[in-house]
Amino acid sequence: MRRMDPRHSTVDLEELHTRVAQRVKGLRPRTERPHLLEIIEGPGKGTRFRLEQPSYDLGRGSQASLVLDSDEVSRLHAKLTRIDGEYTMEDAGSRNGILLNGIRVHAAVLRDGDELQLGDVLLRYSEGV
Amino acid sequence: MSGELFVRFWGVRGSIPTPGPRTRRYGGNTSCVEVRAGKTLLVFDAGTGLRELGVHLGRRNEAPLTVHLFLSHPHWDHIQGFPFFGPAYDSSTTIYVYGPKGDDKHYQLLSGQMSNAYFPVRFSDLGAKIVPRSFKGHAVEAGDAQVHLFSQKHPGGSLGFRVEYAKKSVVFSTDNELDQLLKDKKAAAARPDELRAFPSELLEPIRDADLLIADAQYTDEEYDAKVGWGHPRSNTVVDFAGQAGVKRLALTHHDPMHSDREIDVLVSEGELRARRLGYEELEVFGAREGVTLKI
Numbered sequence: 001m002r003r004m005d006p007r008h009s010t011v012d013l014e015e016l017h018t019r020v021a022q023r024v025k026g027l028r029p030r031t032e033r034p035h036l037l038e039i040i041e042g043p044g045k046g047t048r049f050r051l052e053q054p055s056y057d058l059g060r061g062s063q064a065s066l067v068l069d070s071d072e073v074s075r076l077h078a079k080l081t082r083i084d085g086e087y088t089m090e091d092a093g094s095r096n097g098i099l100l101n102g103i104r105v106h107a108a109v110l111r112d113g114d115e116l117q118l119g120d121v122l123l124r125y126s127e128g129v
Numbered sequence: 130m131s132g133e134l135f136v137r138f139w140g141v142r143g144s145i146p147t148p149g150p151r152t153r154r155y156g157g158n159t160s161c162v163e164v165r166a167g168k169t170l171l172v173f174d175a176g177t178g179l180r181e182l183g184v185h186l187g188r189r190n191e192a193p194l195t196v197h198l199f200l201s202h203p204h205w206d207h208i209q210g211f212p213f214f215g216p217a218y219d220s221s222t223t224i225y226v227y228g229p230k231g232d233d234k235h236y237q238l239l240s241g242q243m244s245n246a247y248f249p250v251r252f253s254d255l256g257a258k259i260v261p262r263s264f265k266g267h268a269v270e271a272g273d274a275q276v277h278l279f280s281q282k283h284p285g286g287s288l289g290f291r292v293e294y295a296k297k298s299v300v301f302s303t304d305n306e307l308d309q310l311l312k313d314k315k316a317a318a319a320r321p322d323e324l325r326a327f328p329s330e331l332l333e334p335i336r337d338a339d340l341l342i343a344d345a346q347y348t349d350e351e352y353d354a355k356v357g358w359g360h361p362r363s364n365t366v367v368d369f370a371g372q373a374g375v376k377r378l379a380l381t382h383h384d385p386m387h388s389d390r391e392i393d394v395l396v397s398e399g400e401l402r403a404r405r406l407g408y409e410e411l412e413v414f415g416a417r418e419g420v421t422l423k424i
Contacts, residue, residue, distance in 0.1 A: 083188075088419070100420065103412070106135060109419030111154045 033128040035087060037080075040115070041122035043070040050129070051087060056080040058118065059092070072096055072119025087125070089116060132295045134424040135165040136340060140178020141416040143303075143346050143360065143382035144206050151388040156418025159206035160303055160382065162342060166294035169272030171197045173290060173301040173342075175239070178418065179210030186216055193221040197271040199278075200226070201303050202287040203238035211239055212248050222257035225271070229264055229278065229288070236261035279334040281305035283359040291334055297424045300335045300375075303344040303382045307361040307369055308352065317365070321349055324406055325368040332373040339424045341370050342416060345380035348395060367399045371408035378403075381416035 037049040049056075049066050056065045061075035068077065074094035081088050090107035091098050099117035100108045108114075112127040140158035147157040159176030172182065175198065186194060194216050201207055216222040228235040236259075240252035252259075262269070268277045274294040281287040282305055289302035311317050312326045335341050345363035347355055352362045363380055370378040380399060383392055392415050399413040 090421075091423070103414045104422075105420050106423040107137075107421040108417075113154075 033085070035110075036126040036129040037066070037116075037123045038126070039068075039121055040124045042120045044068060044121065051080065051082075054082045057092070058089075059094075068118060068121045070119050070121050073121055074119075077118050086110070094118070131167045133165075133167065134292075134294050134297045134299065135163075135421055136299055136342070136424060137163040137165075137421040138178075138379075138381070138416045138418055139163060139182045140174070140176040140210070141381045141383055141418055142176075142206075142385060143344070144385050146177045146206075147385045152383075154389040154417065155383055155392050155415055158418060159209060160201070161210060162301055164274075164292055164299060164301075166272065166274035166292065169197065169274050169294075170195065171199065171271055171274060171276070171292060173199050174201055174207045174303070175211040175214065176206050176208070177210045177213075180213040180215075181418075183213065183215035183217075192219070193223070194219070195272070196222065196224045197274075197276075198224055198226050199271075199276065199288075199290050199301070200228075200235045200239070201281075201289070201301070202283060202285060203235055204285070204304070207304075208239055208242055212243050212250065217255045217257045217259070220256040220258075224257050224259045225262045226259060227262050227264065227269060227271070227276070230266065231263060233261040233263070277334065282307070282309050284357070287359070289334060291338065298338045299340045299342070299424055300338045301342050302335065303342070304359055305344055305361060306357070306359050307365045308356075311365070321364070322405075324372075325365050327369055327372055332369070335370070335373045335375055337374045338376070340377045340379060340422065341373075341375045342379045342381050343370065344382035345395070345399070346382050346384045348398075351384070363395050363399055364402055367402050367408075367411075367413060368406065370413075371403055371406055371411050375411060377412045377414070377422075379414060379416040379422075383415070 035051040039045050039047045057076055058066045058078045059076040060068055060073045076092045077094040079090050079092050087110045096119045097104055101115055110125045114125045116123045140161035142157050142159050146159055158178035160174035161176045161178030162173040163182055164171040226236045243252040264278055274292050277291040279289045281289050287304040292299045310331055317325045343366045344360055345366045346360035347362050349362050349364055396415040403411045403413050
């Protein structure tokens with residue numbers, strides 16, 4: 001029997017439980033609920049981004065998967081990554097940084113109602129829309 | 130990354146874990162803070178937030194891993210996560226557990242909580258190399274960082290720590306009843322809106338820190354019934370940080386009875402107080418699980 005690496009035990013067990021649930025109970029892994037980022041102030045006000053992918057790049061450049069059309073936003077400003085159904089926003093080396101509810105942060109696991117300022121673009125995050 | 134200093138909050142709750150919708154935003158895990166000084170990993174306190182840090186480190190697959198672990202004191206909410214810290218089960222991990230010179234009490238109590246009356250896995254059966262280390266006087270080199278310790282006011286005693294790295298500084302100071310250390314306790318009680326002054330020697334360990342992470346468990350009103358329990362009024366902490374020239378103040382060790390909304394109010398009062406007392410440059414905010422700061 002394969003010896004489980006203890007550092008991965010929690011993750012491995014969760015995956016094992018999912019597999020057991022599929023096989024025994026006929027259950028499927030629960031559907032990931034989409035979350036939402038909405039521009040509430042600044043350029044693009046009213047734009048809504050429905051979040052369903054495991055990761056996104058935010059920036060003003062055309063390479064960004066979520067484009068924020070402002071000179072105060074860096075070409076690649078921040079990354080959004082989904083882990084266990086929760087999105088984390090992380091500064092990608094931007095010029096103006098990220099403010100989470102007015103506090104400068106490097107990264108944060110987002111919570112319902114959080115306001116994020118990237119340059120002059122203010123976004124609101126909503127969970128499970 | 131070399132020359133960069135990051136702080137991540139994994140547990141910001143005091144006394145006991147408080148999961149649930151009322152605490153979801155700030156978080157319900159007890160005391161644990163990760164500090165990355167270049168490639169050096171320092172961990173302050175081993176409350177229940179440590180379990181989540183262990184899961185995170187497992188995902189990053191950083192092996193072999195060296196952890197420099199500093200415990201403010203061995204009360205439950207500061208050690209309870211250790212038996213669930215995944216890397217402690219991995220033979221490629223080394224964990225240094227720091228204590229004052231000539232005193233391995235923290236190491237002993239950390240291992241003591243894993244006697245088989247309390248927990249099914251014995252400390253001696255953990256795969257990691259777990260080594261007690263002592264401060265040399267009041268400082269120690271931990272990887273690339275220098276850490277200074279200082280004594281605090283708490284039943285049974287507690288330690289505060291100041292991390293210095295690349296000309297930046299972070300202070301971790303939890304379970305410290307600052308209100309018992311004021312120059313004039315009666316004046317603070319009679320005129321709570323006035324500055325609560327501290328003896329200058331108490332300000333030295335936090336002087337000009339880029340970030341102070343400080344226990345701020347009680348409101349002024351709550352404190353009257355909790356004198357001697359080992360935790361300060363949050364307003365007193367604001368005054369403490371302001372007098373020492375601290376740049377950013379993260380209020381932590383949130384009371385288990387405080388909801389997210391109540392912590393918001395407490396933080397807001399702290400911000401207003403800092404402005405009113407003339408500490409315009411002091412940024413006050415609530416420590417929140419899952420938030421990383423770059424210092």
